[in-house]
Amino acid sequence: MPSQAQIDAARRNGAKSQGPKTPQGKATSSANSLRHGMTAKAILLTSENPEAYTKLAEAYYVKFQPADDVECDLVDEMLIAKWRLRRDWSNEAALFDLEMDHQTKKVDSEYTKIDHACRYALAFRALADESKSIQLLTRYEAAHHRAYYKALDTLLKLRAQLKPGPDPDQSPAQPEQEPSNAPECTEPVENNLCETNPSSGEPTPAKGQNPGAETRTNGENIPASHENSKAASGPREGGGENSPNHRPGSER
Numbered sequence: 001m002p003s004q005a006q007i008d009a010a011r012r013n014g015a016k017s018q019g020p021k022t023p024q025g026k027a028t029s030s031a032n033s034l035r036h037g038m039t040a041k042a043i044l045l046t047s048e049n050p051e052a053y054t055k056l057a058e059a060y061y062v063k064f065q066p067a068d069d070v071e072c073d074l075v076d077e078m079l080i081a082k083w084r085l086r087r088d089w090s091n092e093a094a095l096f097d098l099e100m101d102h103q104t105k106k107v108d109s110e111y112t113k114i115d116h117a118c119r120y121a122l123a124f125r126a127l128a129d130e131s132k133s134i135q136l137l138t139r140y141e142a143a144h145h146r147a148y149y150k151a152l153d154t155l156l157k158l159r160a161q162l163k164p165g166p167d168p169d170q171s172p173a174q175p176e177q178e179p180s181n182a183p184e185c186t187e188p189v190e191n192n193l194c195e196t197n198p199s200s201g202e203p204t205p206a207k208g209q210n211p212g213a214e215t216r217t218n219g220e221n222i223p224a225s226h227e228n229s230k231a232a233s234g235p236r237e238g239g240g241e242n243s244p245n246h247r248p249g250s251e252r
Contacts, residue, residue, distance in 0.1 A: 040053045088140055
């Protein structure tokens with residue numbers, strides 16, 4: 001059974017229709033009366049009005065605008081189920097009217113004062129206890145109700161499946177990239193050197209460090225003036241052959 005949202009959507013779509021506009025649609029619409037007449041001969045009783053059926057059929061065809069024979073068959077199923085539902089309703093009223101008329105003489109002889117509700121209750125009890133007509137009528141009405149909404153649900157699902165989707169050949173639009181604020185570099189890659197990486201292989205002195213100082217492995221800086229003084233003073237005492245403390249025989 002379709003949801004209320006699906007029913008409302010079908011009503012809104014049907015309300016937008018202004019009838020067929022293409023030549024093929026107009027030709028199909030002109031043949032609807034013949035189709036309705038053939039269906040009426042197979043469905044209607046001799047006591048039923050064919051014009052009433054045709055009017056109901058035209059209303060359904062204008063509402064749903066079937067596009068092909070498959071959708072026409074589904075609309076016809078809905079139409080027939082709705083017509084039979086209306087027949088069930090009139091049949092129920094006729095059953096009670098006939099039973100109340102059948103009980104008129106008996107009820108009038110037994111009751112001096114009785115209203116219409118009491119006559120209906122007596123007729124209902126007689127039909128429920130002595131006949132299966134009420135049970136069968138209720139079963140038929142439920143079956144016709146299910147057939148109507150099953151055809152409607154099938155029609156809505158068919159149209160939802162046949163609805164055209166997005167074109168697979170059309171690639172989705174790529175999001176535009178925001179321009180970067182970084183300056184563009186016009187030099188070749190191999191010559192593109194940043195200021196923080198000087199071109200020479202010499203290390204950059206740290207902040208607060210003497211440019212001429214040497215850096216030891218433990219991070220201690222040696223002033224350049226100290227190294228120069230060491231070089232000028234020459235070797236330490238006893239460290240060379242020309243030293244006054246040097247003894248020839250002391251070397252082994």
